[in-house]
Amino acid sequence: MNLKTLSIFILAVLFFGLHISFAQIDSIPKKEGISMKIEQTGVEKERDFGLDLYDPLGPSKAAFFSAVIPGLGQAYNRKYWKIPLVYAALGTTLYFYIDNNNQYQAYRDAFKQRLTGQEDEFFGILTDQNLIDAQKLFRKNRDLSLLFVIGAYILNIVDANVDAHLQQFNVSENLSLKPQAEQDFLTGNLSYGLSVNFKFN
Numbered sequence: 360m361n362l363k364t365l366s367i368f369i370l371a372v373l374f375f376g377l378h379i380s381f382a383q384i385d386s387i388p389k390k391e392g393i394s395m396k397i398e399q400t401g402v403e404k405e406r407d408f409g410l411d412l413y414d415p416l417g418p419s420k421a422a423f424f425s426a427v428i429p430g431l432g433q434a435y436n437r438k439y440w441k442i443p444l445v446y447a448a449l450g451t452t453l454y455f456y457i458d459n460n461n462q463y464q465a466y467r468d469a470f471k472q473r474l475t476g477q478e479d480e481f482f483g484i485l486t487d488q489n490l491i492d493a494q495k496l497f498r499k500n501r502d503l504s505l506l507f508v509i510g511a512y513i514l515n516i517v518d519a520n521v522d523a524h525l526q527q528f529n530v531s532e533n534l535s536l537k538p539q540a541e542q543d544f545l546t547g548n549l550s551y552g553l554s555v556n557f558k559f560n
Contacts, residue, residue: 418521419520421520429449429515430445432515432523433515433522445511448515452504456508459497459504462493463498465480
């Protein structure tokens with residue numbers, strides 16, 4: 360598996376993880392709820408609408424924690440399963456950056472030795488043009504790997520921030536949002552709509 364294929368795979372995994380964080384909204388322990396008393400057949404029943412207090416600093420804290428220590432924002436959001444993904448992405452991209460940089464330096468040093476008339480480790484194996492081409496290739500791969508390292512780091516921060524935002528939405532099971540489609544029998548056209556339902560148990 361070459362560098363480009365592996366880099367594309369890593370980005371796909373990161374975007375998939377980010378997509379899951381958008382799709383999955385986990386409930387968090389409630390700080391305070393808004394309750395309402397409903398009179399039903401002479402008996403007062405208290406309903407908890409599951410509305411949590413909004414913490415405006417929550418997303419900022421999660422993003423800051425992930426910026427300081429990658430994965431800490433995910434721990435703050437209680438998404439512990441994402442921490443290995445963060446470090447796998449950062450570790451893999453860092454490994455390829457270091458490896459490509461070492462290869463670049465090795466061919467560069469060999470080329471410098473050859474210019475001074477000394478024998479290098481590739482003497483008799485690679486020509487001068489081969490050394491130049493190898494330097495260009497590994498320098499390009501090194502720079503590309505650095506971009507992926509930065510991208511993985513930024514995605515780690517964005518994921519923590521977005522996750523913290525999503526956790527503050529109302530996730531009460533009594534609320535539902537349902538799409539509707541009805542056909543007009545006179546014209547044969549479909550009418551689309553959206554309904555918000557609140558269920559009283």
